[in-house]
Amino acid sequence: MSIRKKIVISNLLTFLLPVVIGILSLYIASNAVEERFVYEDHFEIIQRIEQNILEEDFEKVIENVKEIEAGGYSVKLILDNDTSYESENYNEYSDKVIGEYFNNANKSEYTIINESGEASCIKLFGNDSSSNDNINYLYMVSTQTRVTLEEQNETIAKDKQFIMKTILFVLVAIVSAVILTTSVMTFIILRSILRPLNALREGTNQIKEGNLHFEIDYLNDDEFGDVCKDFDDMREKLLNSKEEKERYENNRKELIAGITHDLNTPLTSIKGFTSGLLEGIIDTKEKQIRYLENINQTADQMSKMINELFLYSTLDMNGVSFNFISTDLVDFFEGCISEIRSEFSKDNIYIHFITELEMAEVQIDWMHFKRVVLNILKNSAKYKKDGIGNIYITLSEYGELYNISFADDGMGITNDEITNIFDPFYRADKSRSQQTGGAGLGLAIVKNIVNAHNGSIRVNEKYNDGLELIISLPKAGLKVIEEGN
Structure with missing residues (x-):
């Protein structure tokens, strides 16, 4: 895998993994909260009641109110300032609970939990919601076992503590996921980078020391693999060039030795023949002709050798x-x-x-x-x-x-x-x-x-x-x- 892909995947995992872990953590926490707070959510029922009022389907209104009542509440429904429905167990006690906050002008809709119990006053939007004369209310008073205010506050405090611990758990899980993901991906990427870099550094040290007989031990299929392969190809070319140079140097030495030997012998012969002629040792015309022929033949041999050298050097330089x-x-x-x-x-x-x-x-x-x-x-x-x-x-x-x-x-x-x-x-x-x-x-x-x-x-x-x-x-x-x- 290429380094570029690794970095892209690393960035994606650094973002996605904490999100996934955060979502899982919230899901686990929500299940725990749901197990701790078991209650009837009346929001949808209230919406249905308001819709029934708008449609003037009062039978449906009463059915939905009774559904709330079945959830353990004493209810009282007031439509257009008149009582339209009242539970059998709705009594003076219920009015007392509701009345403690009902006269508060700033609270036309509220939920209370105090020594008297749990109660809700919900303002309903009905057939004439723009009019202040006709107001619809739904009162709900819990018929469950009452607890003292101190006990309720203690429960609320515990619930707050539990929620804070849940939030802390989610945050710790997200941070841990970020740290873990970043650490693992950083290790993988650094390893992918440092290993070939160390191999290249070792290779450059080997070349600096004059050693070209080694191989880069990195065969991964990524960008550094290509670089290492190119580096190894360069090393092989340098090695071939060095060996070629050494070979040419040896050939040059052999050439010098060979030319020295090959030229020295005919030159010695020519020198001997000419000395004999100059000193008058060759006293007959036949011998002189034979000596001159030998000199000419030797000179031809030297000329052929020189021409051969010239042709090779010209061919070698692509000059032909x-x-x-x-x-x-x-x-x-x-x-x-x-x-x-x-x-x-x-x-x-x-x-x-x-x-x-x-x-x-x-x-x-x-x-x-x-x-x-x-x-x-x-x-x-x-x-x-x-x-x-x-x-x-x-x-x-x-x-x-x-x-x-x-x-x-x-x-x-x-x-x-x-x-x-x-x-x-x-x-x-x-x-x-x-x-x-x-x-x-x-x-x-x-x-x-x-x-x-x-x-x-x-x-x-x-x-x-x-x-x-x-x-x-x-x-x-x-x-x-x-x-x-």
């Missing part, structure tokens, strides 16, 4: 422009392999193209994709076994993709090397011999170019006869593919 055109992969590979087959066969590398597709239309940049093919073939050629190598290029269809498999029968790589094979400056040959050569950028360049074609490249880990790389490209008109297809 691609000219994508619709191409049939079947025609592309048949033409490309026909062009390079003889060159590779000189080094005992035999290329085989296999496909059952008549056409496989994709969007590629011919020049850069040809570099992809050449880099993969040259990489396989470096690690051939027994001086002979076979490379099988297989073109197949997979859903909305075309898969291009490059499988060789060379030395292959270990499982530990699979995760690093596409990293820049990585070489399986740690000795960095001149036979395998390069700065370890060939497959890194391949991956960047394939990614620029909205494709993916992966190693088939189940292939055990050498190394198999699989490139997946979307069919023409499709743009995005997922890694691992």
